[in-house]
Amino acid sequence: MIKLLLAEDQGMMRGALALLLGLEADFEIVAQVGDGDEIVPRALETRPDVALLDIELPGRSGLDAAAALREALPACQVLILTTFGRPGYLRRAMEAGAAGFLVKDGPVEELAVAVRRVLAGERVIDPGLAAAALSAGPNPLTQRERDVLAAAVDGATVADIADRVHLSPATVRNYLSSAIGKTRTRNRMEAVRAARQNGWL
Amino acid sequence: MIKLLLAEDQGMMRGALALLLGLEADFEIVAQVGDGDEIVPRALETRPDVALLDIELPGRSGLDAAAALREALPACQVLILTTFGRPGYLRRAMEAGAAGFLVKDGPVEELAVAVRRVLAGERVIDPGLAAAALSAGPNPLTQRERDVLAAAVDGATVADIADRVHLSPATVRNYLSSAIGKTRTRNRMEAVRAARQNGWL
DNA sequence: GGACGGCCATGACATATGTCCCGAGCAAAG
DNA sequence: CTTTGCTCGGGACATATGTCATGGCCGTCC
Missing domain, CATH: 1.10.10.10 (Winged helix-like DNA-binding domain superfamily/Winged helix DNA-binding domain)
Incomplete structure (x- = not known):
């Protein structure tokens, strides 16, 4: 059984994704949160195998939470799921130790596939986005x-x-x-x- | 069989909602679009009973499309589904002839319920939002x-x-x-x- | 130790912005 | 027909903004 934590602020999106992922026979949603500050506590409580994190959240950002989560629970893989495919987001996600980066466009089927790949040790990143992130260069701002x-x-x-x-x-x-x-x-x-x-x- | 049209730009959200609504035994998604300009043509083609429209869309806004749709296909009820519960949006949705107005927070279960209510001739509006829309007064800008x-x-x-x-x-x-x-x-x-x-x- | 770069602040300057005047045309409402 | 309000423009003024030069304080890297 693959245990999942789902962090997403939009209630309808969260509910829909939870229902959808719950349809997979070997998936189990062990926690749903709508606030970034709840991610780490709930993860420590429920010990998920994969955490699906939105970036724009009330409270702590999904990227911050990802770093903290990798620290607190290294066994848990982090998959960032965001509306915006910003190059800097991808870069920061990688630096935070995320194993995957998905944008909310693209079909829902991608999601379950990505979860399985991440658990298999692969990295899941949109190829076009990876190119953009590299070409954009690092953050020049102090x-x-x-x-x-x-x-x-x-x-x-x-x-x-x-x-x-x-x-x-x-x-x-x-x-x-x-x-x-x-x-x-x-x-x-x-x-x-x-x-x-x-x-x- | 209740025929539905779904307009939503975010692919994952659209797919998730479509799958979800498809689970209802008497619902059938007859069209999914991600662009506001496709709403009316696809509706004329597929003749849905209810159209679920996002507001922020590429091309024509969901509110514009709602007005045009009420004109072109009066038998089809319009349900606005949006991220932002802005008072002016609600007002404009009502003026455009929408039968319901839902925000994407709130649980997914609301959605199917709302569809059935709209078909029963009821109006579905968040009560708090309605109050805000009234207290905010009309648009003062020319x-x-x-x-x-x-x-x-x-x-x-x-x-x-x-x-x-x-x-x-x-x-x-x-x-x-x-x-x-x-x-x-x-x-x-x-x-x-x-x-x-x-x-x- | 010296060079470098980030941080903090000031003063001076040119330009952009926001405000308040003014006047004209035009359409709808009374 | 007169009033009202939206539209479109201009001029003058105070203030806000963006730029540049300068200086000192602190760390890090060589």
Whole structure:
């Protein structure tokens, strides 16, 4: 019996996937969670063989949880399942020790196949995505640049960002400027979009 | 036999829902589409009893398609199924003649129940959402204000927006200013976020 | 030890943005 | 017919934003 943990915030998606995977004779869903902070505790409790993790989750991100999970329960393989095939996501997933990376496009049948492959020791990654991740190169942004960009997502003003990150407004503008330069964009919002697009956020 | 059309862009979600609904003995999925422009043609071809439509779709929006579908095939009931419970979406869905409005949170079981209720002539709407839609009031933005805001989503500069909407930069700034005023926000991006939040986009 | 790079901050400058005036055309509602 | 509101544009102004140069503080790597 293959024991699965399923982390996905959208209730309907979670339920549908659970039902679907439950149809496989040798699969058993031992835990379903909708919050990133519950992943590790529930995994320690239920000891799944494979964890299917979404990235965008309330609480801790699926990528963070993946790293923590590999640490806490090395026997459990991690399969990232996400809406967005961002190159940086794939890179970070690999660094976090994930064994597979699937996007939510593509047919559902892929899912059970991927679980079995991962358990067989294979790595499951979309080939086109792997190429994109390599060609995109590593994240050029420094920690503070990421922080500042992340604080700018909702159209916050420089003063707001400075307040959130606990920096001088002047410094914030400098970081924004350098982030804009590195992303080859023209203003703050374009930089945010570019960074998100590449999974650098 | 209840014939269903399913419009949803995310392949895995679409497949999972199709499989799931197919498990119901009296349900039959007669069409699955991932593009808004295919909804009406495929519906005319397959004559479903109920159409399950996502809102955010490539091509024509699910809300637009809903209106066109009610026009072209009045016998077919429309059930909107969306990620975001924005008040303005619900309002527009009702105006488009939808019989139900579900969010993708909530359990999957709701779905089959909702389909049956809609066919029985009932309206299916989340009660909390209905209250929010009423309290939020109608869309205060004019057509041009919406156009300009929509063209500003990705951090475009005034010149870019003017170019996209075929207006003078001065006019664009005026519309942005009035949109910012109506949304009680402080800048373009906050206005965009507020408008999207309410489904005014 | 020195070079390098990230971090933090300031000042000065050009440009972009948001606001408030103004005026004109036009269509729908009263 | 007059009023109202949406549309489209311009000008002037204060403020926000992006850029650049400069400096100091701290680590790491050679």
